[in-house]
Amino acid sequence: MKRILSFFAMLALLTGLAAPAQAQQSASAPDRSFSLTIPSGWVAIPPLELYLFEHPGRTAPVTPEELAEFRKTRMGFQRPADAWFTLPYMIVRLETDKKRGPQELFMDHVLAEKDSEAGSGGEGYRFREKDHLPTKRLHYYKDVSYSAAQGRKVAMGVYTYLTSRGFLRVAWFVGENELRSYEPTLHQSAMSVKLSPELEYVPEGKK
């Protein structure tokens, strides 16, 4: 009996070790400058929805040229739902006109807490975690704060990559009540960014 139990214990362990991480699918920027994996079954948020989300005061029609330019640097994904920006969702944003360096990435990391707390107005704010990974030229930051738009507490993770064009930020948002079930997958997605050789940061003096 003991041998059978230990067999099942071993089998359970091996099964657990061999189990694939939560299924993911791949997504790329329109110009292929970067790619990342997103949770399986998630859908892309249309560029126009992303544009209007970012420019809430906009009343004039968005021209095709504006949208074409905008979509070069923005991507959004969410779980299928009746409305766009239903939690949880992810937004990717690439800067294009900033020459930044590793020192700025570090400073961004140091100040992340302060900047985020100020941005959230401090209501219900709770710092969760942050890390700076200099060899990957990446830092990330996670917190929870009250969102007036959502009418509840929302957890957020922002992952900042240093690229040759500036920072590439991947941000995910999830209701605090669903954080435990979604966080591992969202973290995996946000950490999966791959930059093209052109977008890869090249240190000064090595160009």
Added chain:
Amino acid sequence: MSATEIIVAKPLALHLTWDGDTLDSIGLRWAGDADVSAPRTGLGRELAEALTRYVAGERVEWPVLPVDLSRLAPFHRVVLKELYRIPAGQSLSYGQLAERCGSPKAARAVGQVMAKNPWPLVFPCHRVLASGGGLGGFGPGVEMKKWLLDLERRSCAG
């Protein structure tokens, strides 16, 4: 607990002052005859290597300094972030830097931030000049400011 170390790559010397794991300040000055480089930390060694290449006229990327900007006033932080983005071989006036910080009328305040810059050379306050094209001030001396700008101009041209 503060500790210090000295980095020398003649003609320049950097005096690093640490507050625990945070780099409190860098003192920049001309190296004296008796000055000898004595890096004690990993960062000190990286800085020594970069400084040697810098004074030899190479374009270098300075190592990441473990600085704590959260102790500085918000405007001071914004100015230092924008200052850091001025590349070698280029310069801005105090007014232009103030504009980049979103406060076009704050040239004088920018000048004060430059005067108190705790990490010269890496945060290149020597690349900020007076509006009329004059050199403006520089803590370690205007002669050094001119020398640094000439060095960087040559390294970018080459």
